[in-house]
């Protein structure tokens with residue numbers, strides 16, 4: 512994917528349907544989450560034992576549930592829910608321009 516002024520193209524917006532999408536950017540597995548018009552980006556592997564979070568589920572309260580052992584992470588800030596002591600999911604700023612989803616280049620977490 513090409514880079515433009517501190518941003519890199521992660522995907523074409525029409526390719527990102529509602530729900531969870533896994534991308535590989537460099538050495539990072541990134542999860543894109545589309546909910547309505549909002550697109551979020553965060554680390555794509557669970558900090559517990561590295562399950563692919565794109566295989567997880569989002570509940571109505573805005574929590575992402577890991578598919579392997581069911582830890583949950585708040586989409587708004589990546590925080591881990593009660594019952595687990597795990598670091599928050601790294602989150603990345605997202606921009607949409609000219610029909611493309613852009614992520615920081617280099618990929619630097621905002622939390």
Ligand code: FES
Pocket residue numbers: 557558559560561562577578579580581582
């Ligand atoms: S790998 Fe996600 S909770 Fe264990």
